[in-house]
Every structure is written in C-alpha cells, then in structure tokens.
Amino acid sequence: MLPAIISPAAAGDDEQRLQELRARLQTLQESLNQTREDRDAVREEVAALERRIGALVHNLRRIDAQLAADTGKLDELRARERRGQKTLAAHRRGLEREAYSAYALGRQEPLRLLLNQDDPARLTRVMTYYRYLNRARAEHIGRIKTALVRIETLDHQIRERGQELETARAEQLAQKQELEQARARRGELLASLNRKALSQSQEIERLRADEQRLERLLGELKNYRVDIPPPSGDERRFAASRGGLPLPARGRIVARFGEDKNRGDLKWRGIFVAAPEGRDVITVFRGRVAYADWLRGFGLLLIVDHGDGYLTLYGHNQSLRRRVGEWVEAGEVVASLGATGDAPQPGVYFEVRHNGEPHDPLRWCKIR
Numbered sequence: 476m477l478p479a480i481i482s483p484a485a486a487g488d489d490e491q492r493l494q495e496l497r498a499r500l501q502t503l504q505e506s507l508n509q510t511r512e513d514r515d516a517v518r519e520e521v522a523a524l525e526r527r528i529g530a531l532v533h534n535l536r537r538i539d540a541q542l543a544a545d546t547g548k549l550d551e552l553r554a555r556e557r558r559g560q561k562t563l564a565a566h567r568r569g570l571e572r573e574a575y576s577a578y579a580l581g582r583q584e585p586l587r588l589l590l591n592q593d594d595p596a597r598l599t600r601v602m603t604y605y606r607y608l609n610r611a612r613a614e615h616i617g618r619i620k621t622a623l624v625r626i627e628t629l630d631h632q633i634r635e636r637g638q639e640l641e642t643a644r645a646e647q648l649a650q651k652q653e654l655e656q657a658r659a660r661r662g663e664l665l666a667s668l669n670r671k672a673l674s675q676s677q678e679i680e681r682l683r684a685d686e687q688r689l690e691r692l693l694g695e696l697k698n699y700r701v702d703i704p705p706p707s708g709d710e711r712r713f714a715a716s717r718g719g720l721p722l723p724a725r726g727r728i729v730a731r732f733g734e735d736k737n738r739g740d741l742k743w744r745g746i747f748v749a750a751p752e753g754r755d756v757i758t759v760f761r762g763r764v765a766y767a768d769w770l771r772g773f774g775l776l777l778i779v780d781h782g783d784g785y786l787t788l789y790g791h792n793q794s795l796r797r798r799v800g801e802w803v804e805a806g807e808v809v810a811s812l813g814a815t816g817d818a819p820q821p822g823v824y825f826e827v828r829h830n831g832e833p834h835d836p837l838r839w840c841k842i843r
Contacts, residue, residue: 518771521662522769522771525769525774525775525813525815525816526769526775528651528655528793528794529775529792529793529794529795529811530794531647531650531651532651532753532793532794532811533794533795533796534647535644535647535648535651538640538643538644538647539644541640542637542640542641542644545633545636545637545640546637548633549630549633549634549637552626552629552630552633553630555626556623556626556627556630559619559623559626560623562619684772685771685772685773685817688770688771688772689770689772689773689788690831692766692770692778693778693786693828693831694831696765696766696778696780696786712782712783713760713762713781713782713783713785714783714785716760716839717838717839718838718839718840718841719841720759720760720839720840720841721757721759721805721806721840721841722748722759722825722840722842723748723756723757723758723759723787723789723823723825724748724750724754724755724756724757724812724822724823725750725754726748726749726750726754726812726822726823727748727749727750728746728747728748728749728837729747729748729749729819729820729822730743730746730747730819731743731746731835731837732744732745732746732833732834732835732836732837733835744826744833745788745824745825745826745827745833745836746824746825746836746837747819747822747823747824747825748822748823748825749820749821749822750812750821750822750823751812751821752793752811752812752813752814752821753793753811753812753813754811754812755808755810755811755812756777756789756792756808756809756810756811756812756823757805757806757807757808757809758779758787758789758803758804758805758806758807758809759787759805759839759840760779760781760785760787760805761781761802761803761804761805762779762780762781762782762787762802762803763779763780763800763801763802763803764777764778764779764780764797764798764799764800764801764802764803764809765778765779765780765786765799766778766799767795767797767798767799768795769815769816770790770816771816772816772817773788773790773791773816773817773824774790774791774792774813774814774815774816774817774818775790775791775792775793775794775795775810775813775815775816776788776789776790776792776816777789777790777792777795777797777809777810779803779809784829784830785827785828785829786826786827786828786829787825787826787827787828788824788825788826788827788828789809789810789823789824789825790816790818790823790824790825790826791812791813791814791815791816791818791822791823791824792810792811792812792813792815792823793810793811793812793813793814793815794810794811794813795809795810796808796809796810796811797809797810810823827839
C-alpha cells in the first residue's frame with residue numbers, strides 16, 4: 476500500500492496549532508511563575524505578621540504581670556496608710572493625755588516656783604523641759620503627717636500607673652485583633668493563590684522542600700555545640716527517660732509517627748497534638764534552646780538540645796517565650812500553642828530526634 480500523502484495545507488494547519496499550543500504553554504508558565512512569586516511574597520508577609528503577633532502576645536503577658544505587681548503594691552500602700560492612721564490616732568490620744576497632765580502640773584508647779592524665790596535655777600530647768608517636750612511632740616506629729624502625705628502621693632501614682640497599663644493593654648488587644656484580621660485576609664489570599672497554582676504534585680514538592688529545610692537546619696545545629704554539663708546526683712540523661720516524658724501540651728493526638736500525610740509517599744516524622752490556640756507548650760526535658768524562630772512549613776519553631784545528640788522540636792506555635800541559648804527545665808512553659816506555618820489546625824507539632832534521625836515520640840512519652 477502506498478503511504479498516505481499529507482497535503483501542504485494540512486501540514487501548515489498542524490504547524491500553526493503547534494505554535495499556538497507552545498504560546499499558550501508559555502503564557503501559562505509565565506502566569507504560574509508570577510503566581511508562585513505572589514504566593515511567596517504573601518508567605519513572607521504572613522511570617523512577619525506571625526512574628527509580630529507572637530511579640531504582642533508576649534508583651535500582653537508582661538503588661539498583665541506588671542498590673543498584678545502594681546495592684547499588690549497598691550494594696551501594700553493602703554495597708555501602710557491604715558496603720559499610719561491608727562498610729563496617728565494613738566499619738567493624738569496620748570498627746571491629749573499629756574497635755575491634760577501638763578496643764579494640771581503647769582497650774583501649780585510654776586506658781587509654786589515663782590513664790591519660792593530661793594530656787595530660780597529649778598524654775599529655769601522646768602520651763603526649758605516644757606518647751607523641749609512641746610517641740611518634740613510637734614515634730615513627731617509633723618513626721619507622721621509627712622509620712623501620710625507621702626503614702627497618699629504614692630497611692631495616687633500607683634492608681635495612675637494602673638490606669639496607664641490598662642490603657643496600654645487595651646491598645647495591645649486592639650493591635651492584636653487588627654493583626655489577626657490582617658493575617659486572616661492574607662491567609663485567604665494565600666489559600667486562593669495555592670488553589671490556583673498548586674496541583675497535588677506541587678504540594679508534595681513543597682512539603683518535601685519543607686522537610687529538606689528542616690533537615691538542613693538540623694544538620695547546621697549539629698555544628699552548634701551546646702555546652703550541656705553531664706547530669707549530677709539523681710539527674711538522668713535524656714535516653715534514660717524513655718517512656719516517661721510528658722506530652723508537650725494537653726490535647727488530642729490527631730497525627731502519629733509514621734502515618735501517611737495523604738500527599739504522595741510523605742509520612743509524619745513526629746506527632747501532632749490538636750488543642751485550642753494559646754494553650755501552654757512545655758519542654759519535655761531539661762536542655763538549652765538551640766533554635767527559636769519562624770521556619771517555612773513549621774511556623775514559629777522551638778528546638779531544644781538535651782545533649783548526647785538528642786533534640787526535641789515544637790512547631791506551629793503562636794508565640795515563643797524563650798530565646799536561643801536560654802536554659803529550660805522539664806515542664807517549663809516555652810511557647811503558646813497556635814496554628815502558624817502550614818499547621819492543619821491549631822496544635823503543636825512534636826518531634827524527637829537522635830543524631831538527626833526522627834524517633835516515635837509516643838515511645839518516649841507517657842500517655843495519661
């Protein structure tokens with residue numbers, strides 16, 4: 476059979492369609508690249524907002540603590556004022572009695588001395604004593620009144636300070652609400668961009684990139700030699716606490732080590748404990764903070780080095796309460812639980828690593 480002969484017209488049409496397809500692909504690629512750039516820009520804005528919200532939450536706690544301290548000081552000052560008033564009243568009653576006695580004595584003693592011209596020196600001494608006594612009484616009363624004025628002044632200053640702190644706290648709450656709204660708006664924009672730009676394969680690539688970033692960070696932390704002295708006395712090493720560590724937060728475990736993430740072949744390398752935002756996150760063992768900052772995919776992340784190659788990771792926090800280099804004890808509150816980064820819901824992501832390798836946290840923690 477003779478081969479089919481393709482007409483020049485048909486060949487030209489195919490060539491034109493091919494050119495149109497290539498142009499369309501080029502346009503789509505450029506649009507996708509622009510969308511990715513926009514998405515990355517929004518992610519940076521979200522990261523900055525989450526850092527600022529974390530700082531505001533920390534500042535609100537500081538203001539609350541200052542309010543409590545000032546309230547206690549005010550109560551102490553009021554108690555001192557009441558004691559001063561009682562002391563003043565007692566002195567007044569004593570002065571009244573002394574004045575009456577001095578009056579009764581004064582009507583007789585000076586007259587008798589004046590009539591007895593044989594002892595003018597005694598008259599001089601008695602009159603000098605009366606003047607000294609009256610001056611001492613006046614000075615004592617003056618000191619008491621001065622102290623009361625000082626207490627009243629401090630009382631007024633403390634009340635003013637309390638009002639200022641209440642105003643500052645209201646302003647901080649307003650700022651936090653504004654930032655939360657801005658983060659929600661940017662979150663919606665980010666979700667829209669993700670729906671437009673990301674297919675499942677792109678999502679898998681992103682998650683793998685997040686894991687690679689975490690792996691690189693942990694690799695860098697190997698060079699960060701934390702000076703953790705060996706335990707002394709009854710203190711135990713981290714390895715000896717296997718099966719007895721607490722969970723980092725009270726909540727419901729919704730993702731377990733080794734489970735599929737339903738995104739390709741990716742699996743969980745830790746556990747996710749779901750709980751309301753703002754709940755305390757504790758460190759599970761004594762150590763030193765090796766990392767405390769925002770990391771893409773993990774939000775506000777805290778990493779604690781426990782020595783002997785053991786690390787614990789706490790991700791997706793609302794705010795961090797400890798800085799790099801600070802020591803923390805077992806059970807110490809180190810963060811507030813949140814939904815930063817790519818958290819599936821409010822909670823804390825928890826990992827246990829030994830020499831860079833992830834271990835099942837539930838084999839280390841005691842579930843109550």
